[in-house]
Amino acid sequence: MNEWMTAVQARKWMKKNESFLPSWHAYVGAELDLFNEFEKATTVEAVSEKTGYPYDLLKSWVNVGVAINHLKKRPNHRYRSSKQKCSALMGDDSSPGVKALLKEIMELHIPTMLQYPEIMRSHERAQFDHERHGEVVAETSALLEHFAIKKIKKMIRDRKVTSIVDLGCGHGGYLRKLAAEFPEIKMTGVDINQKVMDRARILSEDYPNISFEAGDIKTWQPKDEEKPDVILLHNIFHYIHPDERQELLNHLHSYVKDEGLISVITPINETEQGEAFSSAFNSFFVAHSNLFALPDKKELQQISEDCHFNMFDLDPIVKEGSWYTFWLSPSAVVNEKEQTKRPETSDQTVPPENKRVTELTKTS
Numbered sequence: 001m002n003e004w005m006t007a008v009q010a011r012k013w014m015k016k017n018e019s020f021l022p023s024w025h026a027y028v029g030a031e032l033d034l035f036n037e038f039e040k041a042t043t044v045e046a047v048s049e050k051t052g053y054p055y056d057l058l059k060s061w062v063n064v065g066v067a068i069n070h071l072k073k074r075p076n077h078r079y080r081s082s083k084q085k086c087s088a089l090m091g092d093d094s095s096p097g098v099k100a101l102l103k104e105i106m107e108l109h110i111p112t113m114l115q116y117p118e119i120m121r122s123h124e125r126a127q128f129d130h131e132r133h134g135e136v137v138a139e140t141s142a143l144l145e146h147f148a149i150k151k152i153k154k155m156i157r158d159r160k161v162t163s164i165v166d167l168g169c170g171h172g173g174y175l176r177k178l179a180a181e182f183p184e185i186k187m188t189g190v191d192i193n194q195k196v197m198d199r200a201r202i203l204s205e206d207y208p209n210i211s212f213e214a215g216d217i218k219t220w221q222p223k224d225e226e227k228p229d230v231i232l233l234h235n236i237f238h239y240i241h242p243d244e245r246q247e248l249l250n251h252l253h254s255y256v257k258d259e260g261l262i263s264v265i266t267p268i269n270e271t272e273q274g275e276a277f278s279s280a281f282n283s284f285f286v287a288h289s290n291l292f293a294l295p296d297k298k299e300l301q302q303i304s305e306d307c308h309f310n311m312f313d314l315d316p317i318v319k320e321g322s323w324y325t326f327w328l329s330p331s332a333v334v335n336e337k338e339q340t341k342r343p344e345t346s347d348q349t350v351p352p353e354n355k356r357v358t359e360l361t362k363t364s
């Protein structure tokens with residue numbers, strides 16, 4: 001390639017890199033609470049003096065912020081955060097979820113992706129540090145609750161549910177959202193990470209019907225005789241080796257009620273909607289020795305069928321992220337509405353002899 005072409009190509013790649021700046025800038029600002037420091041128009045000197053952060057570094061961060069419209073220039077060398085662009089990172093409204101998302105991308109995903117050459121050369125994968133990153137991952141997962149909870153609540157309203165178990169419950173947000181509407185249902189959250197569990201307990205103090213147990217979902221089962229009506233299995237498949245997923249579903253089949261349901265939420269690999277995101281996400285998982293490739297639709301259909309679960313209502317909840325929800329029913333008995341809503345999975349997952357349409361136990 002001639003020199004001119006090289007320069008043109010280099011320029012092209014340099015420009016492509018610009019899209020990295022907003023995430024970097026937001027991450028630094030969120031970590032150091034700088035968007036709040038610049039909530040009212042102020043000078044870099046004043047913030048540097050107040051916080052003790054070096055003036056030159058702070059000024060560089062401010063300059064980037066102005067260039068990408070995270071900060072606005074005001075008269076007399078003052079700067080102010082853009083509420084329009086950065087409200088999620090400012091004031092009382094600041095969202096722990098958005099901050100956690102930036103933290104996860106910058107401290108977890110990007111460093112792992114940068115290790116790819118070394119991992120590929122050495123064949124030595126990274127080790128996901130549950131202790132260090134468990135809380136941030138639980139926090140970012142919770143961002144999906146908003147999109148998924150309506151469907152779950154609706155399903156529970158239609159049934160006579162007395163107990164719900166959330167496996168790999170993280171901070172327990174699904175259970176709290178459900179407990180607010182169903183205070184009479186017994187709810188149990190199970191998670192392997194003690195730190196995550198402790199936080200879930202604190203956040204759920206005001207909900208007497210929720211309890212938590214530390215445990216491994218591959219072996220955990222309900223203590224008392226009572227089987228759960230509903231199991232939540234949300235964002236957990238990538239923690240389970242593909243060879244162990246079937247075993248896990250068989251284990252759940254052994255204790256969920258016959259007329260019960262399992263709510264599954266998972267990103268799926270290689271789907272039409274969000275290939276860029278799911279392939280990047282997958283690259284992150286497979287770079288670890290203790291995280292695993294996302295399942296694809298075919299795998300989910302196959303293990304559901306092998307474990308005698310009916311899989312239905314496969315819907316994307318965040319299309320561009322390839323995040324899907326679906327239900328697993330251990331019995332062949334599904335109600336009419338669910339039967340008609342069966343997606344493209346239905347024919348492959350339901351053996352013909354199971355295609356019986358009957359009413360499930362109903363409250364009304």
Ligand SMILES: C[S@@+](CC[C@H](N)C(=O)[O-])C[C@H]1O[C@@H](n2cnc3c(N)ncnc32)[C@H](O)[C@@H]1O
Pocket residue numbers: 134137138141142167168169170171190191192193196215216217218233234235236239
């Ligand atoms: C990505 S978070 C999802 C949290 C929550 N279910 C949600 O969707 O918001 C996954 C959680 O599963 C927990 N986990 C992973 N493997 C587990 C296992 N074998 N047994 C129990 N919990 C596990 C992790 O500690 C983490 O809190």
